[in-house]
Amino acid sequence: MRSTATSASPRGIAAIVGVGEKLGHSIARKFAHEGYTVAILARDLGRLSRFADEIAREEKAQVFAIRIDCSESRSIKEAFEGVLSLGFVEVLVYNAYHPVSWTPTAFTDIRVDHFEKSLAVSSVGAFHCAQQVLPGMVDRGRGTILFTGCLASVNGIAGFSDLCCGKFAMRALSQCLAREFQPLGVHVAHVIIDGSVAAPRGTLVLSTSQQRLTSSSSTGEQQYGGGDDSMDPDVLAQTYWQLHVQDRSTWTQEIDLRPGPRLF
């Protein structure tokens, strides 16, 4: 599904996988704003199409909405046939995750099929999407792959083994790819977003229960920032953009982002 029709972008395609109303949406808008043709991918094609229309209109950009189910290999393959037909995929942002409850679940109550699906989306899906775009990037000696992680990427958390196992695996993938493909000109980075993400324009939609997954200090006495803060997805998207345009003499492999205190 294509929104707006201008000529093909000279900058290549930015494919954003996992686009809801917050981070993925802001990243798509940012790359569109910077002149990229953007492909946004998620499961809900209806909502995705509205996003595509909106971004295309506001940013005067080409935006394509393509359905993908990151837990299904066939769906990934078909979706990327569409993406690759648009031109050279210069940027892949992998932002998909299987929905989890934001309250801890007793380990023995987690269903195996739910655990499998979480792994499938966080790691097999990321693996498969990367495989689709890397040959083109290696051919041209350039490209950027950005993975979205969180606190669960680096800490096992009681009650969230489904999330943690998938996110640890995704971090492993980012390191393996960095080591193999950075010498070939492809920048691979892992972004640890340690906090909840607000809806754009300041409308906080997350329940406070999600806040529990943000890091506290080791002593449990203090937190990096106030626990009631959330991160602005447009600001986060700015970081994704900076990673993409980062000079190749100084490439970041891993960066963490946390809310500081609110200003009054």
Next chain:
Amino acid sequence: MRSTATSASPRGIAAIVGVGEKLGHSIARKFAHEGYTVAILARDLGRLSRFADEIAREEKAQVFAIRIDCSESRSIKEAFEGVLSLGFVEVLVYNAYHPVSWTPTAFTDIRVDHFEKSLAVSSVGAFHCAQQVLPGMVDRGRGTILFTGCLASVNGIAGFSDLCCGKFAMRALSQCLAREFQPLGVHVAHVIIDGSVAAPRGTLVLSTSQQRLTSSSSTGEQQYGGGDDSMDPDVLAQTYWQLHVQDRSTWTQEIDLRPGPRLF
């Protein structure tokens, strides 16, 4: 399949998942030697039965060989119905991994189904086996779960994303379980075996190519131990045993093991 017939052990069952001729075999023998009834589980029931006979005879212990395919939920479920019918599973050692090539594979040459299977064995299988034994351990307020990791558990390695993603996920699982279940009396530890494992009795059967996955120093100039060394599985099994009998006032969550230099 049960080998030898003495009376039921008062010590409970030690279930060793992933038993080949090296580490799993030595661990099974060690727990048998210490008086445990041992269930050994792997895919190749013929070989497994020979191991069970041999260990039962030599250690005068009860050893049960049970077929398991750790990439299949149904197989895990059935296997553990067998294991749990033997009595209280006091110890679970998860040592299974999907066979990988010991030379690096170009990322785009790794098949999705192979990657999926590696994840399934290293993380979904580990998850599922832990779910089978934890209720009994929590009921009794004691038990030990030991996971076998390697260098790929903590470092992304170019050409080994299948192995690394699975092993990172398994490490996440060990941390999640430790945080949830150690307060309930279950000791959960992750053992990083950073080196190749020799066949017992000194018969080295691994190709030297496996050595590449052992860690070198960050500068690439020196290694912890000589690169031609391998680790004695009977000595490693001793460490698993020590972790099991570790006093609960001082529980280890993670330990690394590497070969030092040979003695001449």
Next chain:
Amino acid sequence: MRSTATSASPRGIAAIVGVGEKLGHSIARKFAHEGYTVAILARDLGRLSRFADEIAREEKAQVFAIRIDCSESRSIKEAFEGVLSLGFVEVLVYNAYHPVSWTPTAFTDIRVDHFEKSLAVSSVGAFHCAQQVLPGMVDRGRGTILFTGCLASVNGIAGFSDLCCGKFAMRALSQCLAREFQPLGVHVAHVIIDGSVAAPRGTLVLSTSQQRLTSSSSTGEQQYGGGDDSMDPDVLAQTYWQLHVQDRSTWTQEIDLRPGPRLF
């Protein structure tokens, strides 16, 4: 020693501690370019004064050269009396280190006084400088402290215990300060520069021996980037600037930077 004389900056002072011809110099120039009054501090006041003149002239900024010996508490105290007399220190960049040989030194050949001095500069000096500027930052609820680390901040390296111990300690300091002061509005970040830094304008002045301290992959077979690359200090300075202006809803605590492949 003050170079150029325009009116006091409304932006506050940026104090750059440890300014040689490469990274510190580029960071100072960047903050001057962005409108800050800059205080540059190092041991060699003659060279420092030439830098101050040059940056002041080229960037039309106020630049003050102040002598400091980061291994001496008294010197730090005096130097910062000078810095604080200039106005509110809004930014502290701690970039000093005790010169080390870039070839490994046998452990037993490292002199205790050399080891002590390395610790003094990397950690006591950093501690002391931070103490000078934090009260003012806390009063105003804003400020940025950036520490320069390297591979030796996160990996023990044979033959470099003097460097590694100091850099590990500095990383600890950055974490402690982040946890205590980020809730109070002060952004504290640790920058891991994993590679050699070129002289500005592309004149590479480092011997190739320094390259040994850059990370190779765990398998020793591949590196992130080509081993003959070095990092452009002006590009690195750009990252320091971005960390300073990072929106407080998304603060980075740690970032790594490595050279990618050269372009041909």
Next chain:
Amino acid sequence: MRSTATSASPRGIAAIVGVGEKLGHSIARKFAHEGYTVAILARDLGRLSRFADEIAREEKAQVFAIRIDCSESRSIKEAFEGVLSLGFVEVLVYNAYHPVSWTPTAFTDIRVDHFEKSLAVSSVGAFHCAQQVLPGMVDRGRGTILFTGCLASVNGIAGFSDLCCGKFAMRALSQCLAREFQPLGVHVAHVIIDGSVAAPRGTLVLSTSQQRLTSSSSTGEQQYGGGDDSMDPDVLAQTYWQLHVQDRSTWTQEIDLRPGPRLF
């Protein structure tokens, strides 16, 4: 000061630096029990002499009490002249730390000289002691050096920068030494004791305030073990012993130890 007089041990000397009434005392007793001639070193020679007498009497071992101030190079040098005159130092346990308050101190209230002293004891002292014993160990191709760390070795904690910087540096030292000396036959390990240590025989003497430095889960909701537990120093000493006698085919570089739940 020498207690008891039997013939020189064939096993070499175990030097335990930093011996109070808890961990150091238990380690000294354990090595004495296993047949080592033991040198115990600390600042308070009177108390140390009573410990030496007591251990010598109870374990029928040679125990030497030698005064050391680990913040003073000269004192370390003199103390080790004494230790080395006893014979081959086969084991060095470095357990010393500068006393810190167990409640957090506001960063700007920590005195520079206190911070310096903490660094001096945790890292310069450790460096210097290791230098004294390594030549003999390398000559014989064997020996063990064990460093005592804690949660502050791997996490920056608000209010404890003096402790954390010193302990991070000590961990760096252990890694540097492992990489340089393990290929030469010297086992170097870092023990992370994440919890408070009880007085031997169950007499808990620590105030509960110390408990704050033990790790809680990342979510702040659960802890590894019950927060009111402390670790038995005799059990910890057993782990030090196991690390010393660990087969050189499987050497541990880092191990963590935490209290599990109490038994009722």
